[in-house]
Amino acid sequence: MSIWNPEYETMPRHRLEEIQLQRLKWTLNWVYERVDWYRKKFDSIGFKPSHLRSLEDVRNLPFTTKHDLREGYPFSLFAVPLEQVVRIHSSSGTTGKPVVVGYTRGDLNTWAELVARIATAAGVQRGDVCQISFGYGLFTGGFGLHYGLERIGATVVPVSAGQSERQIQIMKDFGSTVLVCTPSYALHLAEVAEQMEVSKEDLNLRVGMFGAEPWSEGMRKEIEDRLGLQATDNYGLTEVMGPGVAGECRERNGMHINEDHFLVEVIDPETLEPVEPGEVGELVFTTLTKEAFPVIRFRTRDLTRLIPEPCACGRTFMRMEKVRGRTDDMIIVRGVNIFPSQVEAALVEIEGVEPHFQIIVDRKAHLDELEVMVEMNEKFVTDSMKKLVQFQKEVEAKLAQKLGIRAKVTLVEPRTIERTAGKAKRVIDKRQL
Amino acid sequence: MPVKQISVFLENKSGRLYDLAKVLGDNQINMIALTVAETGDYGVVRIIADKAEKAVQVLKDNGFTVSETDVIGVVVPDRPGGLASVLEVLKGNNLNIEYLYCFAGPTKDTAIDIMRIEDVTKAEDIIRRSGFEVLEKIDTID
Incomplete structure (x- = not known):
């Protein structure tokens, strides 16, 4: 079972925590010096980046909410001038102003690396033909997976979403081995294939990388039965980076969080205090390496639990279970x-x-x-x-x-x-x- | 004076039409004609009733969503070509019908056509001048 970056992905926890602390310090200095909003927020509680001594000290910092990020529309929370931003993505902006996020060249490099990791964990390798049926555009799904899969050296087919019959035709003619889309679209494609009398034996699918919406184990089994592939889950969100924050390995028992780039906390959404290890709570992320759009203690509103036990795959990064709900009334x-x-x-x-x-x-x-x-x-x-x-x-x-x-x-x-x-x-x- | 039609907005839920008929019945209101225009989820029930004003009040009091509509009631001969004879007049005058329904008239050889036309006054006038009887109200049929 191959691991994209064994040096980091299998790093002993104590070593990982050293790196996290070092990177957290860097991030706090970075935002304090470059983003007015964070500086004012830190100043208001008398916090200086130099006060940070341990990873636990992150708890002294204020949370960042989606509302805060939206208030910064479009670019005021960027930590670099626009000429250093080489890509912009955005949340769907469904509740008003969207959250606009930027990426430096370095950020894009990291993003591709992290997607390469989760894709490798899902079983994708060089030689695979990857059909990306996520929408390409401001949505992070399409482009995010695209560059990560290219990084692996897989053959990327950027079909984008929609035109389901054409999707099946391409899948069949190009011999796509990997399907990347939302799980519900995967099932829809299975149905279209059946209508077109294309059986799973006519297709060459091997691995599915599905994300961007909640799905169940029952759905996983159904997708696998109908498309003849191994369906894997991954997790990401625009505000933190996009896809590549976490992904399942072939154990398929939780998604490994790329902890060398994201510091994860799980809090009780009522008391805002950390929950006991392994308990369900709200995921909170702090980016550790992002240059253009770092976030400090971003409240995702996603409820899940972390799996503290080590994973059989050898990766030392903590796993998160599927998101099981929201702390607000958002639906996907x-x-x-x-x-x-x-x-x-x-x-x-x-x-x-x-x-x-x-x-x-x-x-x-x-x-x-x-x-x-x-x-x-x-x-x-x-x-x-x-x-x-x-x-x-x-x-x-x-x-x-x-x-x-x-x-x-x-x-x-x-x-x-x-x-x-x-x-x-x-x-x-x-x-x- | 056009005829008053009672239009009721109803969700397509089982028992809802019964509720409406029951309320009218309990209040001694007789329906002379009733027709339903529906989509899958909701519909409009169009009613010609005796005591139209009372019917509107009673329905509103019972939580129904009611509006009153002016429609034209025309007496036509109850024979093949009867409806066509009045439609010919409308066609000749470029009057467009939004909807129409018919029922048997007061005597054996007549029928009544209820028509919804945008410009009611003009239409009534034209139909009357073409020799058709246009009803003022339809609560006296026995």
């Missing part, structure tokens, strides 16, 4: 982050609907479907079906514009969506994740 639909607050923001702009709504997420034929039930305003009820359907289409268009993905709108009678005294139940997730 077809790889896109959706917050109920966005739906609300879209609806208040439309005359004729009440801001009472319910979001229903379901998975049909392996694709996520988003439905928004919207209460009609009494005054806008008409006898004309044409106008109602037109109205429904307007609401759909507005939501698509705000959310970045299509949602089916169902108009419902006024006062029929349940009102609750406390937190409204805005989301019903019927997916079996």
